[in-house]
Amino acid sequence: MAVALRFPGVARGSPAALAIRAAAASKLGREQGSVRASARPAAQCWRRRGLVARCQTGAAAVLKNDEATAAQKPHTGFTAVMKFGGSSLATAERMREVADLILSFPEETPVIVLSAMGKTTNNLLLAGEKAVSCGAPKASEIPELAVIKDLHLRTIDELGLDRSVVSGLLDELEQLLKGVAMMKELTRRTRDYLVSFGECMSTRIFAAYLNKLGKKARQYDAFDIGFITTDDFTNADILEVTYPAVAKRLNGDWMDDPAIPIVTGFLGKGCKSCAVTTLGRGGSDLTATTIGKALGLREVQVWKDVDGVLTCDPNIYANAIPVPYLTFDEAAELAYFGAQVLHPQSMRPARDGGIPVRVKNSYNRHAPGTVITKSRDMSKSILTSIVLKSNVTMLDIVSTRMLGQYGFLAKVFSIFEDLGISVDCVATSEVSISLTLDPSKLWSRELIQQELDHVVEELEKFAVVHLLQRRSIISLIGNVQRSSLILEKVIELPTAFNVLRRNGVNVQMISQGASKVNISLVVNDSEAKQCVQALHSAFFENGFMSEVEGADVPQNGGASLNSNGAIYGN
Ligand SMILES: Nc1ncnc2c1ncn2[C@@H]1O[C@H](COP(=O)(O)OP(=O)(O)O)[C@@H](O)[C@H]1O
Numbered sequence: 342m343a344v345a346l347r348f349p350g351v352a353r354g355s356p357a358a359l360a361i362r363a364a365a366a367s368k369l370g371r372e373q374g375s376v377r378a379s380a381r382p383a384a385q386c387w388r389r390r391g392l393v394a395r396c397q398t399g400a401a402a403v404l405k406n407d408e409a410t411a412a413q414k415p416h417t418g419f420t421a422v423m424k425f426g427g428s429s430l431a432t433a434e435r436m437r438e439v440a441d442l443i444l445s446f447p448e449e450t451p452v453i454v455l456s457a458m459g460k461t462t463n464n465l466l467l468a469g470e471k472a473v474s475c476g477a478p479k480a481s482e483i484p485e486l487a488v489i490k491d492l493h494l495r496t497i498d499e500l501g502l503d504r505s506v507v508s509g510l511l512d513e514l515e516q517l518l519k520g521v522a523m524m525k526e527l528t529r530r531t532r533d534y535l536v537s538f539g540e541c542m543s544t545r546i547f548a549a550y551l552n553k554l555g556k557k558a559r560q561y562d563a564f565d566i567g568f569i570t571t572d573d574f575t576n577a578d579i580l581e582v583t584y585p586a587v588a589k590r591l592n593g594d595w596m597d598d599p600a601i602p603i604v605t606g607f608l609g610k611g612c613k614s615c616a617v618t619t620l621g622r623g624g625s626d627l628t629a630t631t632i633g634k635a636l637g638l639r640e641v642q643v644w645k646d647v648d649g650v651l652t653c654d655p656n657i658y659a660n661a662i663p664v665p666y667l668t669f670d671e672a673a674e675l676a677y678f679g680a681q682v683l684h685p686q687s688m689r690p691a692r693d694g695g696i697p698v699r700v701k702n703s704y705n706r707h708a709p710g711t712v713i714t715k716s717r718d719m720s721k722s723i724l725t726s727i728v729l730k731s732n733v734t735m736l737d738i739v740s741t742r743m744l745g746q747y748g749f750l751a752k753v754f755s756i757f758e759d760l761g762i763s764v765d766c767v768a769t770s771e772v773s774i775s776l777t778l779d780p781s782k783l784w785s786r787e788l789i790q791q792e793l794d795h796v797v798e799e800l801e802k803f804a805v806v807h808l809l810q811r812r813s814i815i816s817l818i819g820n821v822q823r824s825s826l827i828l829e830k831v832i833e834l835p836t837a838f839n840v841l842r843r844n845g846v847n848v849q850m851i852s853q854g855a856s857k858v859n860i861s862l863v864v865n866d867s868e869a870k871q872c873v874q875a876l877h878s879a880f881f882e883n884g885f886m887s888e889v890e891g892a893d894v895p896q897n898g899g900a901s902l903n904s905n906g907a908i909y910g911n
């Protein structure tokens with residue numbers, strides 16, 4: 342895969358372009374011919390996987406991805422990324438503690454990634470929604486704006502900083518809300534610009550505070566240092582060009598004038614629009630792992646308000662316990678299926694770069710946390726965590742044709758493809774299929790009832806369709822090698838299903854993905870929490886794990902269910 346490195350102001354064929362070409366080639370130990378340096382006029386684009394990035398004037402050296410990253414890594418004084426989420430930065434007191442925590446690792450030269458303070462992102466979104474209908478004269482009086490101003494100014498005062506650190510941004514924010522109020526609309530693009538104020542303010546405050554403590558720090562807005570994304574506002578993807586650009590900027594600045602970088606999480610710059618984009622809620626985790634990969638660092642630490650990744654969401658069940666080790670695959674699956682603790686995409690750069698991720702508790706810094714790596718000793722592991730994803734839409738589709746007809750599944754999936762709707766869990770037989778629709782995709786596309794009706798209408802041309810809403814997916818994230826044991830436990834007496842039945846829970850679908858890291862059960866939303874609690878007790882609290890540890894267990898493909906999934910009745 343090729344990426345383009347741009348060097349603004351360097352003309353094609355100029356001595357500088359030739360020098361870049363020669364330097365890149367020699368760095369890679371390659372023939373000069375394998376590296377192309379060229380100049381391109383402003384507004385010309387380079388294309389990658391169909392995505393187009395508009396670039397400034399500059400020369401482009403085309404290298405392979407990993408080589409490009411290597412070429413950008415002549416030096417790094419940096420050792421790790423430390424990311425702190427909103428829950429770690431809720432007040433001035435918390436900012437002090439986080440600064441103290443960072444300074445308690447004098448051996449580290451970290452890159453710091455910060456989210457917005459506390460609930461600031463939610464408050465910004467609420468303020469934006471209220472601005473749409475309140476009328477321009479009232480925009481300054483939106484209560485959430487007052488909460489945001491109060492939190493940030495109070496924090497500045499309590500930390501003994503100058504209010505000018507954020508006063509300009511607060512004025513701009515108020516102007517923006519007035520603009521939204523005048524226009525009476527909040528587009529996704531404006532929404533991203535609006536929420537960016539949270540991270541822009543928290544990083545400025547924190548950098549100023551570290552400087553005040555005598556630790557030299559430099560604030561960065563991610564959209565200004567090479568975080569280039571797609572233009573999918575509110576849910577943008579990071580483009581490959583980001584890695585060399587970010588490495589070049591952070592390493593370059595460090596070499597010129599060493600200072601701890603304090604980078605805004607969650608934000609990027611759209612490749613075509615050049616506007617501020619966001620990476621989806623919780624996206625600062627992804628910013629952190631992206632920087633970790635770009636700089637080839639030893640590890641990425643994400644500091645939260647819990648003792649690591651837990652066996653289930655502690656808000657659903659207080660008996661959840663920390664999981665000490667996870668693989669990238671397990672963590673990605675866990676995040677994708679709804680564990681709010683990590684951003685679903687955040688494991689990708691870490692896995693690609695082979696950078697371990699450590700989930701730690703900023704309120705309990707000595708707790709060991711969770712270490713996420715490429716592989717781990719799975720010999721004693723069975724079930725790792727139970728995850729709940731609520732408000733899911735499920736479809737039961739039964740072919741009206743006889744058995745033996747081919748093309749049924751293909752037809753079903755081509756409809757979803759045509760309508761651009763993403764499917765989550767699937768369980769199938771030859772003539773019927775149950776599936777759930779990915780709610781995050783529904784949210785980001787704001788899929789409306791009309792569209793769902795359209796899906797059903799299309800499917801009804803060749804099938805009987807039941808649309809079932811307000812369902813929950815309960816995902817059992819577990820050991821690849823012992824999925825059959827988990828299934829036995831789920832299905833057979835005297836365990837989980839029995840527990841579920843005793844609790845009157847009707848399991849409507851079971852699906853086991855091909856990766857076998859994940860077994861999913863679909864139940865009604867109203868029964869889901871009770872179901873998670875019952876499963877947690879059955880698996881984690883009744884000695885089951887220690888009972889089966891080391892037991893001679895059959896490998897994949899449990900007798901009860903087809904490994905590609907099966908409908909379990911309704
Ligand atoms: N399996 C889980 N393990 C740990 N935390 C979880 C899990 N599922 C949900 N959570 C929730 O995720 C929260 C931490 O994630 P998040 O709010 O994104 O933190 P931060 O804002 O600090 O990045 C926890 O407070 C907890 O309520």
Ligand SMILES: N[C@@H](CC(=O)OP(=O)(O)O)C(=O)O
Pocket residue numbers: 425426427428456457462463539606607621622623624625626
């Ligand atoms: N502030 C953004 C981004 C983020 O990552 O936040 P946190 O780290 O607090 O989950 C959000 O609330 O979505």
